[in-house]
Amino acid sequence: MKQFHGPDRVATMLDNDLIRADTPGCARDDESVTVFLDSAGSSLPPRIVTDTVIAHLLRESQVGGYRAATERLDDRARVRTEIAALINAAPSTLALSDSASRSWADFFYSVPLSAGDRILISGSDYASNAIAALQRARATGASVEPIPSDSSGQIDLEALRAMVDERVKLVSLLHVPTNGGLINPAREATQIAHSVGALVLLDACQSIGQISIDVTELGVDALSATGRKWLRGPRGTGFLYLRRELAESLEPTRLDLHGARWSGPDRYQLAEDATRFEFWEHDVAARLGLGAAVRYLLDLGPQNVFDAIAERAAHLRAALPKLPRVTVRDIGTRHSGIVSFTVDGVEPMAVRERLAEQGITVTVSHASSTLLDMTDRGLPAVVRASPHCFVSYPELDRFVAAVAAL
Structure with a gap:
C-alpha cells in the first residue's frame, strides 16, 4: 500500500501497478490497451480467477x-x-x-x-x-x-x-x-x-x-x-x-x-x-x-478497493460536466462507482460505438431496464461508465478527452 497526499486529504491507495499486472485486460500502460469502464456490466477478472x-x-x-x-x-x-x-x-x-x-x-x-x-x-x-x-x-x-x-x-x-x-x-x-x-x-x-x-x-x-x-x-x-x-x-x-x-x-x-x-x-x-x-x-x-x-x-482490503472505485467515479463526475453538451445524469445524495451521462446531439448507442472504435469500453442503460425512473426523468437511455480500481487515471483522462472529441 502507498499513501496519496492531495491538497485536502491523505488517503490510502492500492498498488495500481500490481493490480494491473494481475489483470490481463490492462497489464500494459499504453493506448493499445482498452480503457475498460464496464464493471457494472461484467468486469475484468484478475488472473487468479x-x-x-x-x-x-x-x-x-x-x-x-x-x-x-x-x-x-x-x-x-x-x-x-x-x-x-x-x-x-x-x-x-x-x-x-x-x-x-x-x-x-x-x-x-x-x-x-x-x-x-x-x-x-x-x-x-x-x-x-x-x-x-x-x-x-x-x-x-x-x-x-x-x-x-x-x-x-x-x-x-x-x-x-x-x-x-x-x-x-x-x-x-x-x-x-x-x-x-x-x-x-x-x-x-x-x-x-x-x-x-x-x-x-x-x-x-x-x-x-x-x-x-x-x-x-x-x-x-x-x-x-x-x-x-x-x-x-x-x-x-x-x-x-x-x-x-x-x-x-x-x-x-x-x-x-x-x-x-x-x-x-x-x-x-x-x-x-x-x-x-x-x-x-x-x-x-x-x-x-x-x-x-x-x-x-x-486480500486487497475491501475498503481500499471501495475507496479507489469511489475516487475514480468522483474524478469522472468532476470532469464530464466541464465538457460542452455533456450532462451527468446521476442523482441521489450518496454516489457509487456508476457514472451515467448523455451527450447532446449524439445518441447513447452512438456514443458507445464511437468510443469503442477508440478502444474505450462503456455501455448503455435503456429505459426498459429501469422503466419507472427513466420515464419519470424523460430519459430513453444513458451512457454508463463504471471504473474499477484497476483503471488508471491516465485512462480516465483518455476517456474524458474522447468524450470531449464527440
Whole structure:
C-alpha cells in the first residue's frame, strides 16, 4: 500500500501497478490497451480467477467432473465462508447460485402471498424484479406499488413510512440502480418496512464488491448478488443471503436432492440451512472462480478497493460536466462507482460505438431496464461508465478527452 497526499486529504491507495499486472485486460500502460469502464456490466477478472476456472476444467477433462469436484470439497466450502466474511454473515445463511437474478427470484417466489397483500418495489427497481413482482401479483391477487423517490432521486423514506401497513408483505429494495450512481438508504428503509412486519429483499447486484455491505447492520431479510460485476468473478455465479431464521424455515418453491432429503415414500426433509435454496448440479469451476475473486478482494482490503472505485467515479463526475453538451445524469445524495451521462446531439448507442472504435469500453442503460425512473426523468437511455480500481487515471483522462472529441 502507498499513501496519496492531495491538497485536502491523505488517503490510502492500492498498488495500481500490481493490480494491473494481475489483470490481463490492462497489464500494459499504453493506448493499445482498452480503457475498460464496464464493471457494472461484467468486469475484468484478475488472473487468479481465470487460472482457477481453467485449472478445474482441465482437471475435469483428466478425471471427470465428479472426482474433480470431490477433490475440491474444502475449497468449495471456503467459497461460502469467504463471502460470509465479506458481508458479515454466517456461512449457513448463504446459498450459491448462477446469478443475482436467480437468487432474487428464488427468495421472492418462496414468500407466501395472498389476495390483498401488497408488494412494494423501489422507484428505480430493475426490470427483472418488477416483472417478477407483477407476475406474482397476477397469480396471487396481491398488488405491486412503487415507492416514490424524493427530490434527490433516492427512496423517499417519509413516503415509504406513510405507505406501509400490515398488508405490506414484501419490500423489494434496490441498493444501487443499474442506470446511475445513486445509493439508496437501505438500512433506514428496512427499519420502516420491519415496523409493520414486512420482509425486505435487497438487490445488491450493483453494490456487492464496490461498497461496504454488512447484512447485520443493514438488517435485511434477504440479499441477492452476482459474481461477474464489481466482485470480478466469472459469469454464471451469484449468491443469496437469508436471515438465519428464514434460512432455517422458509421453503423454496423448487427442491432437489441437495436442498432436501427424501426421507420416506411420501416425505422429504429440508436442508437445515440456506443450502435448501441450492441445486445439486452447478458449475464447479465457476464457483471456485468466484471464491478466488472474493479472496482477491479480501486480500486487497475491501475498503481500499471501495475507496479507489469511489475516487475514480468522483474524478469522472468532476470532469464530464466541464465538457460542452455533456450532462451527468446521476442523482441521489450518496454516489457509487456508476457514472451515467448523455451527450447532446449524439445518441447513447452512438456514443458507445464511437468510443469503442477508440478502444474505450462503456455501455448503455435503456429505459426498459429501469422503466419507472427513466420515464419519470424523460430519459430513453444513458451512457454508463463504471471504473474499477484497476483503471488508471491516465485512462480516465483518455476517456474524458474522447468524450470531449464527440
